[in-house]
Amino acid sequence: MPLKLDEAVHPDGDLVARAQQGELGAYESLYREHVGRVYALCLRLSGDRERARELTQDVFVRAWERLDSFAGASAFATWLHRIAVNVFLEGARSETRRAARVRFAGDAHEPAAADAGIPAAGMSPEERIDYERAVASLPAGLRTVYVLHDVEGYRHGEIARLTGTAEGTTRAQLHQARRKLMEMLSR
Amino acid sequence: MTHLTVELLGDYADGLLASDASRAAAAHLAACAECDARLAALASLRAHATAAPRAIEPPGDDLWPSIRDEIVSRGARANDATARRDIPRWRRAPALAVAAAAIIAVASSAATLLVVRGRGGETASPVVTGPAPRDTSGVAASPVRSARDAIVRYAALARDYDRTAAELRAALDAQRGTLAPATVATVERSLRTIDAAIAEARAALARDPGNQALLEMLTSTHEQRLDLLRRATH
Numbered sequence: 001m002p003l004k005l006d007e008a009v010h011p012d013g014d015l016v017a018r019a020q021q022g023e024l025g026a027y028e029s030l031y032r033e034h035v036g037r038v039y040a041l042c043l044r045l046s047g048d049r050e051r052a053r054e055l056t057q058d059v060f061v062r063a064w065e066r067l068d069s070f071a072g073a074s075a076f077a078t079w080l081h082r083i084a085v086n087v088f089l090e091g092a093r094s095e096t097r098r099a100a101r102v103r104f105a106g107d108a109h110e111p112a113a114a115d116a117g118i119p120a121a122g123m124s125p126e127e128r129i130d131y132e133r134a135v136a137s138l139p140a141g142l143r144t145v146y147v148l149h150d151v152e153g154y155r156h157g158e159i160a161r162l163t164g165t166a167e168g169t170t171r172a173q174l175h176q177a178r179r180k181l182m183e184m185l186s187r
Numbered sequence: 188m189t190h191l192t193v194e195l196l197g198d199y200a201d202g203l204l205a206s207d208a209s210r211a212a213a214a215h216l217a218a219c220a221e222c223d224a225r226l227a228a229l230a231s232l233r234a235h236a237t238a239a240p241r242a243i244e245p246p247g248d249d250l251w252p253s254i255r256d257e258i259v260s261r262g263a264r265a266n267d268a269t270a271r272r273d274i275p276r277w278r279r280a281p282a283l284a285v286a287a288a289a290i291i292a293v294a295s296s297a298a299t300l301l302v303v304r305g306r307g308g309e310t311a312s313p314v315v316t317g318p319a320p321r322d323t324s325g326v327a328a329s330p331v332r333s334a335r336d337a338i339v340r341y342a343a344l345a346r347d348y349d350r351t352a353a354e355l356r357a358a359l360d361a362q363r364g365t366l367a368p369a370t371v372a373t374v375e376r377s378l379r380t381i382d383a384a385i386a387e388a389r390a391a392l393a394r395d396p397g398n399q400a401l402l403e404m405l406t407s408t409h410e411q412r413l414d415l416l417r418r419a420t421h
Contacts, residue, residue: 179193
């Protein structure tokens with residue numbers, strides 16, 4: 001049976017409709033289908049596995065609460081992706097305010113470890129691990145811009161809007177992030 | 188030889204340079220091995236980004252049970268919040284409730300004074316008046332039983348309120364010479380108090396648009412304003 005056009009464009013359509021009616025089972029199916037994508041984004045943005053797990057849970061709880069606002073204009077995955085970016089940025093802003101009040105000497109940040117199970121894709125496992133470690137080691141602001149632009153494909157205008165900064169700032173941050181990554185990967 | 192900056196190399200690789208600048212950069216890269224090597228490193232970095240896996244399964248325990256539990260518990264708390272909305276907001280906002288009571292008292296007092304108005308010498312002696320301010324909305328003045336009733340009542344009032352209030356105000360201004368100064372002062376003071384309560388109720392309603400009790404109070408205070416003006420002009 002040929003796939004209907006709307007199902008091709010919105011393969012989650014039936015599950016979303018049932019979830020919007022309050023069916024948790026349908027929402028779990030959506031979760032199973034999209035959690036990997038959401039976790040990958042949260043991991044790269046946060047650079048920390050535990051934080052990525054927390055963010056992933058936050059994303060799916062928020063998406064459930066806002067299901068009624070999903071009208072199908074975009075794919076469910078795209079809509080979920082936007083929620084994930086917003087959840088991360090809101091958390092980052094809160095963390096910035098908290099950190100400004102409480103600073104600990106030697107508060108070392110442990111980047112996402114190599115044993116996070118990040119699979120290689122077209123490169124050797126060592127190259128993949130080095131790259132992911134390097135991204136996780138970037139300062140938070142640079143990492144956000146780099147991941148959104150180079151990994152996720154956002155344009156500078158949208159990144160500037162999401163982060164509340166000027167487009168010139170995001171471009172400068174991207175250049176800085178790339179410079180740091182090239183230095184780390186060339187060692 | 189001046190080398191290309193990382194920023195310029197990045198903009199060149201991203202296709203963001205104007206055509207002239209892009210041609211100049213290309214010409215430099217053709218002649219500068221160092222910059223060409225840096226462009227290659229940048230391209231390699233971009234390849235890493237492009238090849239990065241889009242999906243990664245979260246390690247450790249399944250996250251779904253905690254997500255499900257949080258969704259269910261928030262749903263339970265939302266039911267509690269619905270029940271709380273049945274409690275009129277002004278019972279939970281004592282200052283507003285006190286203001287509402289004061290408005291009713293002031294309007295009643297002003298109506299009382301007007302019954303004995305006349306030229307000069309009247310004092311604000313209390314006199315028993317007729318019934319409490321009547322409902323002018325055209326909707327039966329029985330207690331409002333639903334949010335829909337409250338909205339219908341307010342809508343009926345809002346249709347003609349501005350015009351009616353303006354006409355009554357003009358009539359009052361035209362009759363000032365026939366009223367005792369004390370009466371005029373009392374009416375004006377009452378109107379200012381009522382206007383302040385209306386402004387406060389509107390602000391509260393703007394913050395809590397679904398609050399039926401606030402809408403009812405706003406409607407009542409508007410009706411009391413009209414009633415005060417009618418009594419003053421008749």
